[in-house]
Amino acid sequence: MGRRPVYIASMGTFALGLLVSGVSPGFGGVLAGRFLQGLGASGTLPLAQAIAYEGFGARRGRMLGLISAAFGLGVVAAINLGGGIYTALGWRAVFLVTSVLAALGFAVSTLLPETSTARRRPRYDPGGTIAFGTAIAGFMLLFKGLATGPLLSWEALPYLILLLAAGGAFLLLETRAREPMIDLSLFRNRGFTGVILASLLGGVGMFIFQTFLPSYAQLLLGYSVAQAAYSIDVMAAFMIAAAGLTGIACDRFGPERVLLFSLATTALAFYLITAIPAPTWAYYLGSAVAGVGLGSLMPPSSMAAIREAGPGREGISSGLVSLSRTLGGIIGPTVGGLILARTNFSSLFALANILNSYRNIYRFGLWTVLAGCGVALFLLAVRKKEVDGR
Structure with missing residues (x-):
């Protein structure tokens, strides 16, 4: 079938899902629309990365970085515009306005060239x-x-x-x-398996920051809900900048070194946000460093996985990287929620107890990402051995 028609179908399904949620008279219709949105969105990022990897040769890292930067820019726009649209026009307008934007994306996607060189249509499993x-x-x-x-x-x-x-x-x-559907022999490749594991561990760190940072700002700095939502723009801005630069670094230094930098920087962010005694400095410096670390995670992991999987497997390898990062996004917030659930809210020191629980969540993130650094070091050693053996 090729990547281009699947990407177009994914964009169209996503736009349709937004429209369905916006016009639905009841909650069931909204859920149906959300299902379509998830179905469509699940294919866009992996396919975009596969197209960029196969279509841009020596500049593939730069293109993967630009895709990640565009993804981050969309997140920032959604946070800042979504609240205003909801306040002014209501929740339906959020879906309807974004459905128009998604329809524009669908129209642009029809201009993409086909990059797949496969001559035979694979069987469906x-x-x-x-x-x-x-x-x-x-x-x-x-x-x-x-x-x-x-x-x-x-x-x-x-x-x-x-x-x-x-x-x-x-x-x-x-x-x-x-x-x-998935060739299990891929996981016999130590490099590929290592990238998947590093993406999972990095995903834990990524979603811990994204999930708990706004509420941490409310508790630590006394921000309102709106102020807390806007405060994560610092992290998002550094994510966008880092993603673009990371792609260039992948082309120059190799994805393994950049992946190690990403995970080490994220670990530093977890340390800073819990170790600096001044709350404002701890929050914003930790957020900025986290933006650099998290923004530089997607390009190297996707680039390394696609390279290790080999030609013809760009889509499935990129998809597995995205899936592993998403599974990390389930594990991280769930463990964080379990830590918060054990907090003593009834004592006179309830606020101090809650803040301590948040610090424990970030410490969990720190140790998880440090484990990811160990995996990245292993990947770097494996790659060096492969290059030296040629």
């Missing part, structure tokens, strides 16, 4: 697709259940069973499929 989707749903629901009960409670145990059953079925189906 329905069994693997269903089993994989069910396993991912089980993973998400498991962590939702863990937010309210222990692993062996009725809140979590059914989803653990679902995850294990669907995951086992997926592995069985993929090993027997003539053309599997």
Whole structure:
């Protein structure tokens, strides 16, 4: 089929989902629209990265950086414009205005050239697709259940069973499929597996910052909801700048070195936001450094994964990197929520207890990202050995 028609279909599905949510008379219709938005959005970033990698040769790192910068710019615009649109025109207008913007993106996507060189249309793997989707749903629901009960409670145990059953079925189906949805032999490549693991650990750090930073500003600095929302623009601005520069660095120094820089910088941000005694300095300096670290995460991880997977696997490798980062985004906030749930809110020192819980969340993020640094060092050593052996 090629990447171009799938990308166009993804953009169209996303725009349609926004429109459905905006015009729906009830909550069910809004949810249906949100489902379409998620379905469409899931394909846009991985496919854009695959197209950039295959279509721009020696400049692929720069293009991947620009894609990440555009992604960050969209996040900033959504935060700053979404609140104003909601206040002035209501919630429906948020969906309707963004549906127009998405429709423009759909129109532009029709101008993209086809970059795939595959001559034969691959077979669809329905069994693997269903089993994989069910396993991912089980993973998400498991962590939702863990937010309210222990692993062996009725809140979590059914989803653990679902995850294990669907995951086992997926592995069985993929090993027997003539053309599997995901070629499991990819994970025999230490470089590819390492990038996926580093992306997962980096995703934990990324979503901890994005999820808890606004509420931390309210508690630490006494900000209102609006002030807290706008305060994360500092992190977002540094993310955009770092993403663009990171792409150039990937072309010059290689993605493994840049990935190590990204994770080490994110670890430094977690340390700064908890260690500096002056609250304002801790918050804004930590946010700025986090923006540099998180903004430089996507280009090197995507570039390294696509390279390790080899020609013809650009789409699936980029998609797996995005998926691993998203799974990290489930783990990080869930663990953070569990830490907050253990806070003593009834004592005279409730505010101090809450702030201490937030610091524990950031310490969890610090150790997780430091583990990612270890993986990045391993990737750097593996790559150096490969280059020296040629």
